[in-house]
Amino acid sequence: MNEQHIKQQSVLHAQNIKKSYGTRGNVQEVLKGINLHVQKGEFVGIMGPSGAGKTTLLNVLATIDRSTAGTILIDGDDISKMKDARLSTFRRDKLGFIFQDYNLLDTLTVKENILLPISLGKVKKKEAETRFNEIAEVLGIANLANKYPHEVSGGQKQRTSAARALINEPSMVFADEPTGALDSKSAASLLKTMEDVNEQRGVTIMLVTHDAIASSYCSRVVFLKDGMIYSELYRGDKTRQAFFQEILKVQGVLGGDSVDSI
Amino acid sequence: MFSGVTALTLFDLVVRSMRKNIKHYYLYFFALIFSVTLYFVFATLQHDDSVVARSGGSMGSAFAVAGILLLVIAGIFIIYANAIFLKRRSREIGLYQLIGLSKNKVVRLLMIENVLLSSGALFIGIGVGILVSRLFLLLLMKLIGFDGVISVSFSTTAVVQTIIVFMVIIGLTSIQMLFTVYRNTLLNLFNADKKGEIPKKPKSILSAIVAILGIALVVFGYWLSGRMLNEMLFFNMLAVLASTILGTYLLFRVTIGWVLYKIRASKQGHLGLKNSLSLATLMHRMKGNANSLTIITVLSAMTLTMLAVAYSLYYATEKETRYALPFDYMIEEWAEGHLTDEAISLEQFESELTTAGIDYTKTKLELLAVEGVYEKGIFPAVVGPRQFLANSYIVNASQLQEAGLAVEIPADGTLIYHDALIGKFVKDIETPFEIDVTSSNPTRTFKAVKYGEGDVINASAGSQLVVNENDFEKYKQEMVPESMEDVFEEWIVQTVYALNITDKNDLAQASHIYTQNCDEGRSCGIDYYSMYENSLEGSGLFIFIAGFLGLVFLISTGSILYFKQMTEAEQEKQSYKTLRQLGFSKKEIMRGIVRKQIFVFGLPLAIGLLHSIFAIKSASFLFVSDITVPTTIAMGVYALIYLLFAVLSVGYYKKTVSEAL
Known part of the structure; x- marks a missing residue:
């Protein structure tokens, strides 16, 4: 496909997103008006100190939570106006998810877990099988198909989770701290794979992380602070190392919270 | 003193944790209340005067046996509920230990809780029991056909019995708690709610064999249950029970898992x-x-x-x-002087019925004693080796019809065989079979063409051979009374009267007249x-x-x-x-x-x-x-x-x- 053409297509279009929690008199505004556009094929990282609203933003964009104000278009559909049942279908058809805790179903094998999202759709068994083989190959878990989650390593679990996120060929994949529970080697390997998937298959990914190394794999990093967008960095043609240094600098200015979860 | 302070804080902890975990408690609490209520109701009925008075000791002992069964079930139920309850709270129990409470203190905490919960349950359970026991008593009296006014009295014995029984059960659950705390490591406690096994690939051949064995055992049990009625009845019953229960266990333990595994494997991940x-x-x-x-x-x-x-x-x-008892009343025409003190004479009965304005029909029936030999091997083993007719009568079908009984009239030389006593066992007896009547001259062979429902005369101790008028008269002529050694002389030819009350609503009154000479609680003249x-x-x-x-x-x-x-x-x-x-x-x-x-x-x-x-x-x-x-x-x-x-x-x-x- 024409790269120029891809760049012009907007997958996610969020305008003035606000989200507050609490009841009258004790309202806490977590997101204070966020504008964010993601083009097709982008690999966007969301960073920020804890309490900045990273996960809230991801949940709102990923249709898991509802925003208090603002409009969100994904693939041209306004998700802020959809009913719950319609949102469910939308998530299943258009979105993919990777969670920090993998969230695999313990009772299902790796293959069964991966095929779950397309189990109710119109995907034929043969087509599903093809997709599974292809994705399992890319993620290097083809030989684990019949193993149960408890029988494989953390990195392999997260790859399974990633494969599950990709099986329905989503418009966008949301990843919430996917490397949070992994050792550095597994983390690097997973991020490399995600980078490959992004580059070679043109999958749009949004990655929420507090880890500068993880976000250095992205093509763009958005920094949040106190519910607002603080700044943005584009990787462009820079090496990952150079990009990493840049991210560190912004992080330093932001409050140097690289130890946020501890 | 230190301990006073500790006890207070422990108690505080109990109250706080109970308030916060109502959701977990209510389940166990419900199980306790439910068991207490039902046990108390049962104990109340067991000691209730009107129940005891109704039929002497027999009812009381039936209640006692059922009470023990009830107790066992209630005990198992409470212990099971407590096990689930403890499992759900194991993390909490672990947490107490993690923050530094000694095992002893945790146990004490759980005990205080258990005593609080149990006394609450006892209190509520007995309260509810008092309210509903009247309802159950009414139901019981209605079921046994008692129409009088009943009042349920508050039974202190029942309360004491319930409290003692549940103290024992509470003791058991406390021991259970003790075990949970002392026998588990912290790690166990924290992981208790994550349990779940991993389905292993069944070893194909062995599993298949055991899986099929499970089904086979159940089927064998079913098969045998239809063929139990022989000399080995008791052994057969045990075999059926063992085979079915073991089969059921294998069914759940292996067969179903095996089938599920096969289904799942066939899905290939989809x-x-x-x-x-x-x-x-x-x-x-x-x-x-x-x-x-x-x-x-x-x-x-x-x-x-x-x-x-x-x-x-x-x-x-x-x-x-x-x-x-096909007839409402059957009264024998005794020779004068045979009447016992308790029974009532036909004349007196009839006159009193008339006085009371009760309509009835009266039919004369003749019963002829008979002896003879059955064709070999007709009766199933469970009835015993029946060879000879005993306590049996030849009855005239036409007379029975006249008395209002719906019997068929058999053809010459054939009879319809009635015997309610063994009837239960011989429903599928094969007809026709032959009976050689030996108490007549010449001896005759009858063909029993049908097995008739029930008896055709009241309170018979033997079989009745229903024949048509022609055969009846013939036998009457040819019968040889001297040949019947086992029959009382006056029973060889009997005349009885079958009385039926026209309006069945009058039956109670009529029976009252009939049994007027009987002692309280004794039935005479059935x-x-x-x-x-x-x-x-x-x-x-x-x-x-x-x-x-x-x-x-x-x-x-x-x-x-x-x-x-x-x-x-x-x-x-x-x-x-x-x-x-x-x-x-x-x-x-x-x-x-x-x-x-x-x-x-x-x-x-x-x-x-x-x-x-x-x-x-x-x-x-x-x-x-x-x-x-x-x-x-x-x-x-x-x-x-x-x-x-x-x-x-x-x-x-x-x-x-x-x-x-």
Whole structure:
């Protein structure tokens, strides 16, 4: 496909997103008006100190939570106006998810877990099988198909989770701290794979992380602070190392919270 | 002193934790209250004056036996509920230890809690029991056909008995708690709610053999249950029980897992949401569930059988009484002086009936004693080796018809064979067979063409051969009284009068007249109505006790399944969250869960029903009449109440899924 053409297509279009929690008199505004556009094929990282609203933003964009104000278009559909049942279908058809805790179903094998999202759709068994083989190959878990989650390593679990996120060929994949529970080697390997998937298959990914190394794999990093967008960095043609240094600098200015979860 | 302070804080902790964990407590609390209430009601009835007075000691001892059964079930139920309760709280128990409470203190904390909960349950349970025991007494009296005014008195004995019994049970649950704290490591406690096994690939050949063995054992049990009635009856019963129960266990432990594994393997990973939520989770818990599912299935089968038999007995009381006593009254025409003090003479009875304005019909019947030999091998072994006719009469079919009995008139040389006593065992006796009558000259051979329902004369101790007028007269001529050595002389030719009351509503009054000379509580001169009342008392008591125990079994098993499902729902909450995040709607998730519930609740019920159907079939010799209707009703009611628990369980899952995201 024409790269120029891809760049012009907007997958996610969020305008003035606000989200507050609490009841009258004790309202806490977590997101204070966020504008964010993601083009097709982008690999966007969301960073920020804890309490900045990273996960809230991801949940709102990923249709898991509802925003208090603002409009969100994904693939041209306004998700802020959809009913719950319609949102469910939308998530299943258009979105993919990777969670920090993998969230695999313990009772299902790796293959069964991966095929779950397309189990109710119109995907034929043969087509599903093809997709599974292809994705399992890319993620290097083809030989684990019949193993149960408890029988494989953390990195392999997260790859399974990633494969599950990709099986329905989503418009966008949301990843919430996917490397949070992994050792550095597994983390690097997973991020490399995600980078490959992004580059070679043109999958749009949004990655929420507090880890500068993880976000250095992205093509763009958005920094949040106190519910607002603080700044943005584009990787462009820079090496990952150079990009990493840049991210560190912004992080330093932001409050140097690289130890946020501890 | 230090300890005073500690006790206070411990107590505070108890109160706080109870207030916060109401959700966890109410389940155990409910189990306690439920058991206390039912036990108390039972104990109250057991000691109630009107119940004891109704039929002397027999009712009391029936209650005592049932009370012990009730106690065992209540005990098991409470201990099981406590086990689930402890498992759900194991993390909390671990946490107390983690923050530095010694094991002793944790135990003390749990004990205080247990005593508080139990005394609360005892108090509430006995209170509720006092309120509802009157209801149960009314029901019992109605069932045994007592119409008088009844009042239930508050029984101190029942209260004391209930308190003592539940103190023992509380002691047991306390020991259980002790074990949980002392025998578990912290790690165990923290991981207790994460348990779930990994379904292993069954070793194909061995599993297949054992899986089929499970089915084979059950089928063998069923097969044998239809062929038990021989000399080895007791051994056969044990074999049927053992084979069926072991088969059921294998069914749950191996066969079902094996079948599920085969189905799953055939899907090649394309499991789908519904199966992911039913088949996969079931396989994960099959091993742990095998025991409880087996127990629940066997208990259900027992309860269903007990209920169906009890209800059938109750339902058939009238019919069964009629089988033994086809006429309302049958009065023999005794020679003067034979009349005993207690019985009433025909003349007196008739005159008093007329005085009372009760219409009746009277028919004269002639009974001719008969002796003879049966054709060999007609009767099943269970009846015993019957060779000769004993205590038997030849009866004239035409006279019986005149007396209002619906009998056929057999052809010359043939007879219809009646014997209510053995009738239960010989429903499928093969006809025709031959009977050689030896008490006549010349001897004659009759062909018994049909096995007739019940007796044709009241209170007979032997068989009746119903023949047509022609054969009857012929036998009367040819009969040789001297040849009948075993028959009293005056019984060789008897004339009796069959009396039927026209309006059956007058029966009570008529029987009152008939039994006026009898002592209180003794039945003399057996009449239909007194007999019916008597049987009703027995079968009414039986259905009451069976129903009471059945209800306890039912609610216990249903609750255990429900509690288990509640725990499972909580353990799987994260899965539901994930599924909803992945974009599956509540409805779609619920469909899978409902499928699982159908399996979890439906399978024990279905297998239990099947077991009980075969059990009832093999016990059908107890009944002369057809028991399809009462059996179906009893089973239907049971299934309906049982399925309520499935509905509750689905409701709980629904709530869990809704709250998951």
